[in-house]
Amino acid sequence: MIELGPHAAYIVGAYAGVAALLAALIGWVAWDAHRVRQQLRALDARGIRRRSDSGGTAA
């Protein structure tokens, strides 16, 4: 076990807080990307696509 000293709660709090917010940020970025790709797939399924994407997938 690593000895963190008398201020261990502040050290653990800082690392835990950073880990939590970064996990939330990564999750939000990934979810947003997934959601937009789903929108494009839904449009593609309705036959709405860019002329340059003839026959290809939307994303």
Place this chain on the structure above:
Amino acid sequence: MSLDSTAKKPNWFSRLAHPGEFLRWSGPWILPLSLLTALLFAIGLWLAFFVSPGETENVGTTLRIIYMHVPNAWLSQFVYGVMAVAALGTLVWRHPLADVANKAAAPLGAAFTALALFTGALWGRPTWGTFWEWDGRMTSTLVLLLIYLGIIALWRAFDDQLRAGRIAAIVTLVGAVNIPIVKFSVDWWQTLHQGSSVLVTGGPRMAPTILWSLAVMMLAFTLLFLVLHIVSIRTEILRRRATSLARQAAMGADA
């Protein structure tokens, strides 16, 4: 000579600028950069907890908070620098990707700035006896967070994203005045916050093991920003494509 052979190939800047080209070349970089980021975080945490000393004379046993605080504080300013360059790209060069880069970076910058303030508060309590003090560095960093939030709100306030891009670019450049204030606040005013320890005349004022651990963590955080920024730019390009297609489809249905 055929027409194809005389056609000028677009230079690297033009290829970078074109949204479709950006989607093409940036995709293959995401996984390797993500893996490199994870590796650097693993090495950085190992250095921070098993190689770096646990305490120093000036900050005592709270030293390890430095590996969370300094990278976030660095990114709070670096991301704004990226947004300011993107703002110039929008206003001066009308770079097709510039306003997308500005919009994509704003939430990331806000998150890193919030983390700099959060870890700073947790570091301040045991070393200074307070979570918060209205001194130059802390107040200017809080102002930086408010500027980020203002730019995010601005982007969300307009349906016309081209117009939003121009206004956000102007606000970003006006807000850039705050960056040197954040950076030099510890030199200009008497503050609780200590002065720079790394980029100083005569070399860094810290032990090499602390310096190396910090350097690896800063690189890891910077790469994390780069990966998230690339993914967010790609998402924004596709979002605009989806919005444009949906609008065209609606207009076609009305006709």
